[in-house]
Amino acid sequence: xxxxxxxxxxxxxxxxxxxxxxxxxxxxxxxxxxxxxxxxxxxxxxxxxxxxxxxxxxxxxxxxxxxxxxxxxxxxxxxxxxxxxxxxxxxxxxxxxxxxxxxxxxxxxxxxxxxxxxxxxxxxxxxxxxxxxxxxxxxxxxxxxxxxxxxxxxxxxxxxxxxxxxxxxxxxxxxxxxxxxxxxxxxxxxxxxxxxxxxxxxxxxxxxxxxxxxxxxxxxxxxxxxxxxxxxxxxxxxxxxxxxxxxxxxxxxxxxxxxxxxxxxxxxxxxxxxxxxxxxxxxxxxxxxxxxxxxxxxxxxxxxxxxxxxxxxxxxxxxxxxxxxxxxxxxxxxxxxxxxxxxxxxxxxxxxxxxxxxxxxxxxxxxxxxxxxxxxxxxxxxxxxxxxxxxxxxxxxxxxxxxxxxxxxxxxxxxxxxxxxxxxxxxxxxxxxxxxxxxxxxxxxxxxxxxxxxxxxxxxxxxxxxxxxxxxxxxxxxxxxxxxxxxxxxxxxxxxxxxxxxxxxxxxxxxxxxxxxxxxxxxxxxxxxxxxxxxxxxxxxxxxxxxxxxxxxxxxxxxxxxxxxxxxxxxxxxxxxxxxxxxxxxxxxxxxxxxxxxxxxxxxxxxxxxxxxxxxxxxxxxxxxxxxxxxxxxxxxxxxxxxxxxxxxxxxxxxxxxxxxxxxxxxxxxxxxxxxxxxxxxxxxxxxxxxxxxxxxxxxxxxxxxxxxxxxxxxxxxxxxxxxxxxxxxxxxxxxxxxxxxxxxxxxxxxxxxxxxxxxxxxxxxxxxxxxxxxxxxxxxxxxxxxxxxxxxxxxxxxxxxxxxxxxxxxxxxxxxxxxxxxxxxxxxxxxxxxxxxxxxxxxxxxxxxxxxxx
Amino acid sequence: xxxxxxxxxxxxxxxxxxxxxxxxxxxxxxxxxxxxxxxxxxxxxxxxxxxxxxxxxxxxxxxxxxxxxxxxxxxxxxxxxxxxxxxxxxxxxxxxxxxxxxxxxxxxxxxxxxxxxxxxxxxxx
Numbered sequence: 001x002x003x004x005x006x007x008x009x010x011x012x013x014x015x016x017x018x019x020x021x022x023x024x025x026x027x028x029x030x031x032x033x034x035x036x037x038x039x040x041x042x043x044x045x046x047x048x049x050x051x052x053x054x055x056x057x058x059x060x061x062x063x064x065x066x067x068x069x070x071x072x073x074x075x076x077x078x079x080x081x082x083x084x085x086x087x088x089x090x091x092x093x094x095x096x097x098x099x100x101x102x103x104x105x106x107x108x109x110x111x112x113x114x115x116x117x118x119x120x121x122x123x124x125x126x127x128x129x130x131x132x133x134x135x136x137x138x139x140x141x142x143x144x145x146x147x148x149x150x151x152x153x154x155x156x157x158x159x160x161x162x163x164x165x166x167x168x169x170x171x172x173x174x175x176x177x178x179x180x181x182x183x184x185x186x187x188x189x190x191x192x193x194x195x196x197x198x199x200x201x202x203x204x205x206x207x208x209x210x211x212x213x214x215x216x217x218x219x220x221x222x223x224x225x226x227x228x229x230x231x232x233x234x235x236x237x238x239x240x241x242x243x244x245x246x247x248x249x250x251x252x253x254x255x256x257x258x259x260x261x262x263x264x265x266x267x268x269x270x271x272x273x274x275x276x277x278x279x280x281x282x283x284x285x286x287x288x289x290x291x292x293x294x295x296x297x298x299x300x301x302x303x304x305x306x307x308x309x310x311x312x313x314x315x316x317x318x319x320x321x322x323x324x325x326x327x328x329x330x331x332x333x334x335x336x337x338x339x340x341x342x343x344x345x346x347x348x349x350x351x352x353x354x355x356x357x358x359x360x361x362x363x364x365x366x367x368x369x370x371x372x373x374x375x376x377x378x379x380x381x382x383x384x385x386x387x388x389x390x391x392x393x394x395x396x397x398x399x400x401x402x403x404x405x406x407x408x409x410x411x412x413x414x415x416x417x418x419x420x421x422x423x424x425x426x427x428x429x430x431x432x433x434x435x436x437x438x439x440x441x442x443x444x445x446x447x448x449x450x451x452x453x454x455x456x457x458x459x460x461x462x463x464x465x466x467x468x469x470x471x472x473x474x475x476x477x478x479x480x481x482x483x484x485x486x487x488x489x490x491x492x493x494x495x496x497x498x499x500x501x502x503x504x505x506x507x508x509x510x511x512x513x514x515x516x517x518x519x520x521x522x523x524x525x526x527x528x529x530x531x532x533x534x535x536x537x538x539x540x541x542x543x544x545x546x547x548x549x550x551x552x553x554x555x556x557x558x559x560x561x562x563x564x565x566x567x568x569x570x571x572x573x574x575x576x577x578x579x580x581x582x583x584x585x586x587x588x589x590x591x592x593x594x595x596x597x598x599x600x601x602x603x604x605x606x607x608x609x610x611x612x613x614x615x616x617x618x619x620x621x622x623x624x625x626x627x628x629x630x631x632x633x634x635x636x637x638x639x640x641x642x643x644x645x646x647x648x649x650x651x652x653x654x655x656x657x658x659x660x661x662x663x664x665x666x667x668x669x670x671x672x673x674x675x676x677x678x679x680x681x682x683x684x685x686x687x688x689x690x691x692x693x694x695x696x697x698x699x700x701x702x703x704x705x706x707x708x709x710x711x712x713x714x715x716x717x718x719x720x721x722x723x724x725x726x727x728x729x730x731x732x733x734x735x736x737x738x739x740x741x742x743x744x745x746x747x748x749x750x751x752x753x754x755x756x757x758x759x760x761x762x763x764x765x766x767x768x769x770x771x772x773x774x775x776x777x778x779x780x781x782x783x784x785x786x787x788x789x790x791x792x793x794x795x796x797x798x799x800x801x802x803x804x805x806x807x808x809x810x811x812x813x814x815x816x817x818x819x820x821x822x823x824x825x826x827x828x829x830x831x832x833x834x835x836x837x838x839x840x841x842x843x844x845x846x847x848x849x850x851x852x853x854x855x
Numbered sequence: 856x857x858x859x860x861x862x863x864x865x866x867x868x869x870x871x872x873x874x875x876x877x878x879x880x881x882x883x884x885x886x887x888x889x890x891x892x893x894x895x896x897x898x899x900x901x902x903x904x905x906x907x908x909x910x911x912x913x914x915x916x917x918x919x920x921x922x923x924x925x926x927x928x929x930x931x932x933x934x935x936x937x938x939x940x941x942x943x944x945x946x947x948x949x950x951x952x953x954x955x956x957x958x959x960x961x962x963x964x965x966x967x968x969x970x971x972x973x974x975x976x977x978x979x980x
Contacts, residue, residue, distance in 0.1 A: 634941050638913065641940035642869045645961035649875025652965040656882045671878060678871045721868075721913045722941060 013062060016054070017069035023050040024070045028077035034163075034260060043163050043260050043279050047074070048098050049171035052129060055103035056113050056172070057179055063103070067096055083148075090144040098137035098164060102129035102172075114180050116173045116245035117305060122298035126291055129172060134164035162283040169290050170253040177246035197243065204235040204254055212255075212262035229289070236289070240297035244304075248297035252290045259286065316459055319349055323463065327470040332477025335470055339371035346373075346463065350456075352445045353378040354426075359439035359471055370439065370471070378447055425449045429460050431468035438471045496601040499528070503594035505535030505560060534598070535560070552584060559586045559596045570603065581607035617826070618698065621819050625693055625747055628754065628816070635719035639685050642718075643678035650675045688715055691743065692750070698741040705738060705745070705784060705847075706731040709772055712749045716757070720770070725757045730773040738782055738847045740827045748820040748831075752786040752843045755816065759790025759841065777846065785844035792835040801833060820845075861976045862886040862904065866896050866922065867911035867938070872961070876909060876968075883969060893922035907956070907975035909968075912939035912946065923953055934975035938963060 027046030034043040047070070054066040071092060078088040105128025106113045110121050142157035211231050232255050239251035261267075263282050323342055330338055343355040353375035358367040426444035430437060441464050452460075491498055491511040500509040507530050515529075528537055535556060541549035548571050555567030567586040572579045583603045589595035629636070654671045657664075688711060713727055720727045749772075756770050771787040793801065802821040817831075824831040829847040836842050863885045865876045873889045880887045890896040892914060908926075912919040923935055937950045942960040950958040956978060957971035 638940035641961040642872060645938075645940065645963070646869065646871030646875050648962040649872065649879050649965065653875060653878035653882055656879070660882070667878075674871050674874055681871075718913075718941070721915055724915075724918065726915065 013058075013065060016058070017065050020050060020054045020066045021069040021073045023047075023073075025073035025077050028073065032077070032081065034264060043159075043264065043283070044167045044170075044256065045160075045163050046167055046171055047077075048095050048164055049167045050175070051095065051099035052102045052133075052168060053172050053175040053179070055099050056106060056176055060107070063100075067099075070096070087144055087148040091141065094137045094141040094144065097140065098133045101133035101136055102168065105129065105132055114176055116177065116249070116294070116298060117301045119295055119298045119302055122245060122294050125173070126169070126294065130165050130169045130287075130291075134161050134168065138164065159280070162280065162287065166256060166283050166287055166290075169287060169294070170249060170256050173245050173249035173294070174253055177249065197247075200235060200238055200242070200247075200251075201254075204232065204239070204251055205258075207231050207235060208255055208258035212258040213265075213267045214262075229285070233289070236293055237296075240293050241300055243297075244301040245294055245297040248290075248293050252286070252293065256286050256290075315349065319345060320459075320462055320466070324466050327466055330470070332474035332481075335474050336371065338470075339467075340373065342467075343371055343373035347375065347443075350443060352425075352443050352450070353447060354442075354444040356442040356444075357439065357467060358431075358442065360437065367439065425452075427452045427457075427460070429457075429464040431464050431471060433465075433468040433472040436472070438468050438475070441467055494599075496599045498597060498599045499534065500589060501534050501556070501560065501596045501598060503560060504533065505556065506533050507531065508595070555584075556586050556596060556598065559588055560594065562588065562594075570607070572607075580604045614826075617819075617822050621744065621747060621823065622693075624751075624816060624819050625743075628747075628750060629689065629693060631754065632715070632719060635716065635722055636685065636689065638718040638722065639715075640682055643682040643685075646678040647675050647682070650678070684714075692746055698744060700739050700741060702737040703740050703742055703745065704735070705774055705782060706733075706735050708742065708746055709749055709774065709784065712746050712753060713772070715750060716753050719754070720757060723757050723761055723768075725760050725768045725770050727753075728769065728771045730771055732773075732775045735774050735776065735782055736849055738827075738849060740847065741823075744823045745827070748823050748845065749784065749786075751816045751820050755843070756786050756788035756790065756841075759788045762790055764791070780849050781846050782849065783844055783846045785842050787836055787840060787842045789840045792839060792841045793833060802831065860884070860886045861979070862888060862906040863972055863976075864896065864900060864906060864908045864933075865889040866891075866893060866908065866914075866919070868892060868914045869911070872911070872938075879965060879968075880909075880972070883972075885972070893917035893919070893925070896922065897925060905976050905979045907934040907936065907972060907979055909936050909938060909972070912937055912950075913941065920949070920953065923955070927954070934978045936968070936971045936975055938968075 024047045027050050031042035031045040031047065051066065051070055055063050058066060074092045074095065075088060078091060079085065083091075103113075106125055109124040109128055112121060116122050116125060138157045138161045141160050142153050145151055145156045145160075146153040236248065236251045236255060239247035243250075259282055260279065263279055323345075326338055326342070327335070339357055343357060347353065347355040355373045356369055357371040359370035360366065361368050425448070426442065428443075429441045431439045431441060441460070443460070488509075488511075491509075494511055495513055496511075497514040498511040499507050499514055502508050507528055510530055528534060535553065538549050538553035538556060542553045548569075551569055555564070555569060558564035559567050565588070567584075569584040570581060571584065572581050580602065581604045583601045585599050585601070587597050589597055650671050654668060654675075657668060657671065692715070709729065709731065713729060717727065719725075753770065753772065760768050760770060767789045769787075769789040771785075773783075773785045773787070775783055775785075777783050802817045821831050824845045824847070827847055829845055831843070831845040833841060833843045863880045865873055865880070865887060867873050867876070867889075868891055870891075873891070877887045877889050888900070890899070894917060896908075910919040910922060917925075919935075919937055919939075923937075926933055926935075932954070934956045935954070936956050937958045938961055939946065939958075940961040942958065947958040956975040957967075959967060959971065
């Protein structure tokens with residue numbers, strides 16, 4: 001395309017040069033028609049104006065082409081007039097100098113040399129092209145003509161000045177506006193405006209012809225040209241007001257041509273005067289009308305443009321707010337359509353023909369077209385000629401930057417032409433959000449040039465910001481979808497049943513396992529699917545007194561309202577073959593809309609293992625209790641023999657008492673009371689024994705450890721007597737209750753006390769003292785300590801004494817302390833042993849007040 | 856109570872055993888004094904006239920054997936009948952060797968006790 005574009009540009013320049021050549025030649029001949037020999041200068045001389053137009057339109061580096069192109073036309077036209085070659089050449093130089101003065105002056109002074117839409121631009125044009133250029137060039141021209149043709153210098157100078165000034169004034173704006181508007185083709189004026197322009201042109205022509213080419217009447221010259229111009233002036237004002245400087249210029253040209261034609265042909269209001277005398281006032285008159293008229297047109301145009309700008313600004317704001325509103329809540333996957341719509345609206349608003357949205361690809365290396373819009377007409381035209389930009393184009397050249405781009409990048413004006421592409425005008429804005437280059441917005445006008453004002457650039461930055469944040473969000477959405485896809489694949493592969501709840505407790509997603517759940521494992525939520533309200537169902541079941549549903553409901557509601565960080569529940573399910581166990585877990589869903597994730601995991605295997613272990617532990621504990629009782633046999637015999645002896649002796653006494661003649665009923669009562677007391681005592685011993693040996697299911701209940709210790713002390717009291725050990729209880733009277741299994745904890749206390757007594761027997765200390773203490777080390781725990789006056793623990797055995805089969809006794813199995821430890825741990829407590837500073841050992845265990853129930 | 860009535864001292868830490876024995880022996884016509892521990896007995900008793908001691912072996916602090924030995928050490932031997940809730944042969948042998956009149960295992964036959972008491976009082980000075 002680059003080479004073709006360059007060729008096309010050269011062709012266009014060559015065509016323009018040819019146009020200048022032809023125009024110059026035709027203009028020169030037209031000028032000759034308005035020449036009145038013996039005067040060499042013409043009344044109007046279009047060639048200079050044509051050359052000025054060409055120089056204004058062309059870039060200065062091409063000026064020489066047009067100057068050269070004019071030379072043959074000049075020679076052809078003027079040598080034919082029979083003038084000497086030297087004069088012809090000098091006149092070419094003066095004509096060129098006039099055009100150069102005008103073009104240079106306008107270019108130097110005007111901010112937009114090709115436009116006549118502000119007062120400043122029109123004034124600059126009038127000063128540079130209408131006054132200064134003819135003024136200066138006319139000196140040389142007049143000198144040459146005066147020298148060669150022997151004509152009066154000032155007369156020539158004056159004729160040429162006014163004729164050229166008039167020509168510049170009337171022709172250049174019309175031609176320049178026509179040329180620049182022509183390049184803006186094919187946007188024609190609206191029909192109404194076209195009709196208005198046609199009417200105006202026709203009426204002006206009719207009026208002009210009627211006034212200026214009618215028969216000359218000497219009487220009409222009162223107030224030299226007042227009447228005829230009074231007829232034409234409204235039309236000229238109409239043109240200026242409604243069609244701006246271009247209209248004013250065209251109307252002026254028409255009026256000038258008609259009036260000059262009339263004057264030079266002896267018609268119209270000046271027809272009665274000699275030509276040389278009539279033309280000059282006409283020229284001056286036309287110029288003096290034209291200048292204010294042009295200024296008026298420019299002022300009006302300026303005002304209109306300001307209004308337009310204001311309106312456009314408002315419309316742009318409207319567009320911007322609509323654009324931002326339509327993207328703000330748009331999900332990533334719906335953005336393609338929105339991009340297309342907004343590229344079109346943007347293109348139409350800016351009156352450009354191509355808008356492209358580029359995005360960096362996944363790796364951020366290539367710019368790819370994310371969306372595109374082209375003016376349908378332009379697209380068709382290019383498609384027909386095969387020149388339309390397509391997605392295969394070297395877009396990197398077009399936007400002039402490529403990754404890795406370091407934002408922020410500045411917008412680039414006309415990068416296409418910089419890249420050597422044949423794009424008349426384009427503009428690129430980088431898109432970046434959060435310091436990351438996301439892509440670019442490319443605006444192009446392939447058919448005509450346009451400027452990109454700073455104000456427009458500022459606006460486009462705003463548009464670019466919205467597009468950039470939309471692209472960023474789409475990118476984030478895509479990333480999220482990818483990661484969500486991965487997450488749902490992970491969820492699907494889980495054996496646990498997983499359901500996701502929204503804030504209201506509705507199920508919004510479930511995994512495969514949830515759907516595939518075997519029907520026989522019916523729990524309260526087994527048949528709920530997506531859309532069902534989990535919380536409502538739980539509430540319904542809870543009101544129907546399904547116990548698990550009540551617990552689960554409380555847990556799920558707490559997690560949903562944020563008052564609990566998580567919730568866990570283990571439950572058994574009835575099954576024809578065997579119980580199955582499940583762990584339910586509820587955790588909050590980590591997103592701002594809230595919600596929770598519920599999972600049910602089959603933990604039957606673990607639970608069975610736990611139950612088996614617990615059963616073994618219980619069996620072992622029971623076994624060791626029986627062993628302990630065996631050890632206590634002698635003591636127990638003593639314990640039973642005491643009440644039995646009491647009963648026997650009292651009963652014998654009673655029996656003998658009955659033989660006494662005087663019956664003392666009170667004494668008999670007292671004896672019977674003692675008998676009953678002893679029988680109860682014996683019964684208590686048996687009961688304690690049975691309780692202790694019992695193999696009932698463990699049950700957790702509130703326990704008074706002090707009472708428990710007192711009971712165990714009774715159990716061992718005979719043993720203590722036999723062993724000659726003094727048992728002291730130092731019990732905290734304010735000891736709170738603990739939760740636990742009475743039989744198991746009795747076993748622990750008994751074990752520790754028996755161990756202690758045995759140790760005391762081994763010790764050398766004469767005191768034979770055993771102390772059992774209870775206290776609360778803090779508000780959440782109770783402690784039981786058993787202190788003996790034995791030999792204490794060997795340092796190396798402290799770690800091992802709670803291990804199974806570790807024993808220091810000759811006859812011990814080494815199970816007692818290990819069982820004690822497993823019982824205390826099952827109660828959520830700890831057990832330990834230390835040596836007492838004063839001699840002996842201290843065994844203690846600590847139980848939590850809010851203890852786990854005994855397993 | 857007359858001077859001629861022999862006295863039976865009972866030392867046992869168990870209240871109901873003490874009370875039963877007291878009633879029984881009193882009905883049999885003895886003067887009975889009971890003590891809960893060896894120490895109490897040693898502190899209060901200065902036996903005067905015929906008397907014997909029914910003594911529990913297993914008691915907190917000082918056992919029956921200890922008391923027996925203490926009395927012997929004071930040179931005031933008293934005929935002693937040991938009673939015990941948990942007796943075995945070595946213990947019985949030990950008691951007899953120390954000079955006990957009898958060694959009865961709880962719960963004992965009342966007639967056996969009376970027999971032992973009579974024997975003891977017969978031995979008493």
